[in-house]
Amino acid sequence: MPTTRDRKYKRILLKLSGEQLMGDEGFGIDPKVLDKMALEIGQLVGIGVQVGLVIGGGNLFRGAALSKAGLDRVTGDHMGMLATVMNALAMRDALERSNISSSVMSAIPMSGVVEHYDRRRAIRLLEDGEVVIFSAGTGNPFFTTDSAACLRGIEVDAELVLKATKVDGVYTADPVKDPTATRYERLSYDTVLADKLGVMDLTAICLCQEHDMPVRVFQMDKPGALLNIVVGGNEGTLIEAQGE
Numbered sequence: 001m002p003t004t005r006d007r008k009y010k011r012i013l014l015k016l017s018g019e020q021l022m023g024d025e026g027f028g029i030d031p032k033v034l035d036k037m038a039l040e041i042g043q044l045v046g047i048g049v050q051v052g053l054v055i056g057g058g059n060l061f062r063g064a065a066l067s068k069a070g071l072d073r074v075t076g077d078h079m080g081m082l083a084t085v086m087n088a089l090a091m092r093d094a095l096e097r098s099n100i101s102s103s104v105m106s107a108i109p110m111s112g113v114v115e116h117y118d119r120r121r122a123i124r125l126l127e128d129g130e131v132v133i134f135s136a137g138t139g140n141p142f143f144t145t146d147s148a149a150c151l152r153g154i155e156v157d158a159e160l161v162l163k164a165t166k167v168d169g170v171y172t173a174d175p176v177k178d179p180t181a182t183r184y185e186r187l188s189y190d191t192v193l194a195d196k197l198g199v200m201d202l203t204a205i206c207l208c209q210e211h212d213m214p215v216r217v218f219q220m221d222k223p224g225a226l227l228n229i230v231v232g233g234n235e236g237t238l239i240e241a242q243g244e
């Protein structure tokens, strides 16, 4: 088992998609999945990694999908952001049940439910070893939680943004649709943008490029992958300035 001495990163920002929380269910939250994730996050905390967390809302609502069904887009995005707060509350509950201290902050003020996002306080909590869950995305419609993850990662001086997905990295094309697609080990922001590689939204990639924030895309379902990354393992794909 790795120890503090094996740790490569001191502070990371982990992005989980909402769909990951629903497990085999078609909608909502599967408590078994939450417990499994809490266990994996606890392993990072155990070796002294400071963990910021952004969770999506796609298991509940997505603004774009609601808009297709006839709802006003901005209203749909507000619903999507509120969905991320629900997921954050469920994750905090799972973390606390595993005796991992955690706090939820929201980009949208929600007095009495969660505290409002405050960068300096978030950094203090991270330094104290608490997992800080940043919810309600960026607080603005027309953005995604990928962008929120990169934004918060940059703001709190994380060394790496980790994007957990269903696939095990970035491919030359969507591997779900194109079985001949091949996986990159390392990749530049420029290539992701030029080839419009859809694993992460391009606004998020632009933000990371501008602030030199590396992103590692990896498969959350792979046992031990998360821990392996924070000790310097080569999981999935690393997106940075000097990629392929």
Ligand SMILES: Nc1ncnc2c1ncn2[C@@H]1O[C@H](COP(=O)(O)OP(=O)(O)O)[C@@H](O)[C@H]1O
Binding pocket: 017, 019, 056, 058, 164, 165, 166, 167, 169, 170, 171, 172, 173, 174, 175, 176, 197, 198, 199, 200
């Ligand atoms: N070039 C690509 N490389 C890897 N995955 C890609 C690529 N293009 C599209 N994808 C898709 O992007 C998805 C990203 O996963 P995720 O962010 O978890 O989904 P969501 O869009 O629901 O948040 C993957 O499920 C994958 O099918």
Ligand SMILES: O=c1ccn([C@@H]2O[C@H](COP(=O)(O)OP(=O)(O)O)[C@@H](O)[C@H]2O)c(=O)[nH]1
Binding pocket: 016, 017, 018, 019, 055, 056, 057, 058, 059, 061, 062, 063, 064, 076, 077, 078, 079, 080, 081, 083, 084, 136, 137, 138, 139, 140, 141, 142, 143, 144, 145, 146, 148
């Ligand atoms: O800054 C943000 C982040 C999210 N959302 C809304 O919240 C939904 C859920 O987030 P996302 O789709 O990123 O979740 P994921 O796909 O990661 O589960 C989005 O579809 C948007 O409607 C938003 O409006 N602004």
